[in-house]
Amino acid sequence: MAASPLAGFPFLKMNGLGNEILVMDLRGRDHIITPAEARAIAADPRSRFDQLMALHDSPSAAAFMRIYNNDGSASAACGNGTRCVAWAIGRDGGPDRVRLETSAGALEAQRVGEARYTVDMGPPRFDWRDIPLAHAVADPDAIAVDLPGWTAPGPASALGMGNPHLVCFVPDQQSYDLASQGPALERHPLFPQRTNVSFAQVLDRDHILLRVWERGAGPTLACGTAACATAVAAMRRGLADREAAIDLPGGQLTIAWRETDGHVLMTGPTELEWEGRLPDDFAAEPAPGVA
């Protein structure tokens, strides 16, 4: 079998509030990581990740980011991963301000402290085609999500942050079981591309507790886009002010929804855990039908 172009390839193992991020810089190369390769990388404890951020050349930004979940599926947005990429590009005397692209649009990241970044995550999306939903809904903040054997505590919110989100507001987030309700809600028929699922408990107008079941990755210690979606949904319901602290199992993000242009600003830390290389004999499972 021919050697994989990823054999021995270097990576940064990082995290954003415990959300496990792998950064691989493929700029100047023409290899696009396949879903099978992403799964194989995630399955190795030395390169495990919730999300893999693969950097590619961009004519108008420092990099174009292809984002993979650990089940091999793609996403067009990852808040914690975007901060990690900004750190990776900005380290060793690189720029403090970085423009990055995804298939959902351009994002600007600004260093605001030691390994700490604010990312302009762009505007939230409420049109059913942009989230996307399977069909038009009368009110994206009044989504009924009862499941067989489970009654939702009230209507949920559906919105997009470049990726789909379902936000369920609950009186006590600890009493909701991510492991059983998460997978079912991720595949709710209203979401043709599946969805990230948030259980949010509003403590105060500027303070929200959040746990997230991520599309394609399951429960993670933090999800930046879910924090953005939750803050916006709470603000639209009149439950929170324009800036709020979101507490996730891995720590705190600050989310502001700017009135002047409707963009969402996410601020939080990054951490480098180790630098590594894929094995020299790296190989992914073959594509179906390929011997």
Ligand SMILES: N[C@@H](CCC[C@H](N)C(=O)O)C(=O)O
């Ligand atoms: N952890 C991320 C979101 C990653 C993508 C998500 N699971 C999806 O499939 O949309 C974040 O920090 O935003």
